[in-house]
Amino acid sequence: MRSTKRALTAVSATAIVALLAGCGGGGDAASDDPNAKATLTFVAYGGAGQQAMIDVYQKPYTAAHPNITFTNTSPPDISQVKAQVLSKSVKWDVISLAPGVATQHCGELFEELDLSNVDKSNLVEGTLGKCYVGNWINASPIAYRTDAFPDPAKAPKTVKDFFDLQKFPGKRGVLTNLQNGILEYPLLADGVAPGSIYPLDVDRALKKLDTIRAQTTFAPTVGALQQAAAAGQVDMFILPDSRLVPLMNDGTKLTVVWDVTVTALNGFAVPKGSPNRAAAKKFVESLVTPTAMAGISEALGVAPVNKASKPNLSENAKKVEVFGPVNTGQTVAQDVGWYAKNFDSATTKLNNWLVG
Secondary structure, eight states: OHHHHHHHHHHHHHHHHHHHHTTOSOOOOOOOOTTSOEEEEEEOOOHHHHHHHIIIIIHHHHHHOTTEEEEEEOOOOHHHHHHHHHTTOOOOSEEEEOHHHHHHTBTTTBOOOOOTTSOOTTBOTTSBOSSOEEEEEEEEEEEEETTTSOOGGGSOOSHHHHTOTTTSOSOEEEEOOGGGTTTHHHHHHTTOOGGGOOSOOHHHHHHHHHTTGGGEEEESSHHHHHHHHHTTSOSEEEOOHHHHHHHHHTTOOEEEEEEEEEEEEEEEEOBTTOTTHHHHHHHHHGGGSHHHHHHHHHHHOOBOSBTTOOOOOOHHHHTTOTTSTTOOSEEEEOOHHHHHHHHHHHHHHHHHHHHO
16 A cells, blocks of 8 residues: 555656646736636646536636636646746646635735625635635545445444444545545544644644554545545545535445534635736636535535525435535534644645655
8 A cells, every 4th residue: 555655646746747847938927907808727626526616617707708718727736836936937827725725825825815895794704815715615524435334334433433444444545635634534533522623733643644554545636536436446535525426426335424524615816926816816706606606516515605505406415415414423624724824834744744
């Protein structure tokens, strides 16, 4: 499994090098006219999630604003943003990321956003930041392939079960993205109460992860782990609701463990020096409307940040509705303030552990 982990890390590193090679050049002068003709480069995590954003966000926006078109790429690596900003050759306009990252690097790597025109009356607290716009709440529950544990009486039921290799043998799958609970879940399994998670004890979390390391695939992207789950390469995994729904839609039989579930606000930011920053800002403002929220919730099963949104969820989306009746357990919302101060240091510790 160590070789699998290193292979995934190598693939990620190769992708970064390739993207950096494409980021050279002088770049265009930034436009402060939100109505100017522009092609926005939109960066997210690829796969079914990004396709949903193309269908729900981009196509309707272009239909309403013919001056704006989009080009898509992935993944949204923060080191890419830093390289582009420092070289003054910013090619990206809108990037999907954790709000804590945007907050920690607000004004340095990301544009400050004037969001005074946004209707805030129905928005969940924390949806709007100085340098980000939240677009949904992701839940990253523990789930397992039903065929791996066909007897419900002998199947995993708690976070602790995910870390119990003797009672519940099988391959695990965990995302290395800090937004998906890689630090919170091991602390919960180690006995930390849900209400006492923050400030995160990163060293303790990594020590607990050591106990399942040999049987775990650490995937660098949600798409990679989604594919591993679909192919039967992992038996139990921590994957966001936005990827569990496409898995089920494609016929994968899985069961969600509703014990304690980590949720995170997903957001969008505009890289500092974006050549189309005004148009990009106008676009991200549109993502918190009730219509946009309903569409993306219906497509991916994520929770809307606009309380006026009334999504009509499919049966599969209802199975991962973290704030719906299916969730009989508790939730832990990631602390944006803690991550805003500690995202870089936590990332460094995690990356050192992954390659160690």
